[in-house]
Amino acid sequence: MNTSLTPPPAVSSAPDALSAVVFDWAGTIVDFGSCAPMGAFVRLFEQFGIDLTIEQARGPMGMAKWDHIQALGRLPAVAAQWERRYGHSLTDADVDRLYEVFTPLNAAVVPDFCDFIPGALEAVAAIRARGLKIGSTTGYNRPIMAVVTAIAAQGGYEPDNLVCAGDQATGRPTPLMMWRCFADLGICWPCTVVKVDDTEVGVQEGLAAGSWAVGLAVSGNAMGLPLAEWQALTREEQQRRRAAAADRLYQAGAHYVVDSVADLQPVLDDIAARLARGERPD
Template sequence: MITLAALDIAGTTIDEGGAVYRVLAEVVAEHGTPAGDAEIRHWMGADKRAALAALTGDPHAVEALHARFAERLRAAYAEHPPTPVPGVPEALERLREAGVRVVLTTGFDHAVTDPLLRSVGWRVGDHLDGVVCAEDVAEGRPAPHMIHHAMRLTGVTDPAQVLAAGDTVLDIKAGLAAGVGVVAGVLTGAQTAGELQAAGATHILNGVHDLPTLTGSGTMRARR
């Protein structure tokens, strides 16, 4: 039985038009270390500070680069406001009505995440049971720490009762590392079904809106 759904934000529950990776690529290029598409894709879903350090090879500049990234991303969101992925608000409501707690996890920090969630009208307590950012834990994806923190927030102790879903390979790897019962890859982001399946996803779904199809009277079981 699934009692917790740990869901990624950008590309999974919120459509922000891929701005995060465009801005990340811009900031890295301006630093003088342009990254190719494959390099950027490798860091999709990761802690953005870790991504900036790896992509630029300049750990000493990470805080300045991250500040620039966050400022640019907020400006991009102001110009083109993010929206919930179609069907997601209804899916979250159905999950919570079935007794499944919902926690969002993200490689963003709170300076980006909190206004992003406010912009779509989502609040902890009313629409969500918690939010975990990469800065809240020792290490972001593919480490399992954000999922484990979501479990602590909601009092869930058995990883077999947890569903993790995301649109990136790192989301899948984090779910597997956490030993959760269901690791679902969703196709609303930038990575393909083949990439997510190869990473070890137990389910491939068109989107989070399909998660309630795996439930029955509040239960959800993995099909391996």
């Protein structure tokens, strides 16, 4: 306690320079189109006698996978099937059972979807060259990420930390995983951090933590197409779908939306300039 007559020094304002970029994984750094979980979700519900479409499976993407399964079970079409087959609404115990089956299903397929998104490694190198730290959060759990991180490391990508679904009391869209990143990376000022994600809840995670949020309209779940399928579209169809995906991310609150991490550097330049002028994400 300060017992002198001299007032304590004022707490300094937040720094005016970027400190870190926090990336999502699937659809952001690896797995163009965020395709790995989709087939696993469909096969999971199929094993329990429930029909699920890829479009339905994509809806809650970015959430922790337990929460994702629960959200799918609450879809009217899925809930009706479940009640007809099992005689009751989907319970938490049912979600636990589905989740236990899902994890090995997803872990088995992720090696087939771990190619880096074009430009991702170059973007990471450029961020390192800026002297920034690189954090990561994901809707995958630890067992699945043990597979993904090993493959990514062999390819040259090793972020400074990893926070998985299930590591904290709650996941996206709450800020707890981002706060864990701040603690791991030694960051005191959320406004100096940029969150980069391809899902609405991932964008909201960054906003909730007080960081800048950049959405990815083409490389991930918002578009939902593998690279070859995206490239096969006509220019007009690409533009139509890009605009729709970008609108979803802007509606979620993204400060910026670009196609993929390959387009990130000009955004970081702009955010750095805004910080230097005293602007903040909120």
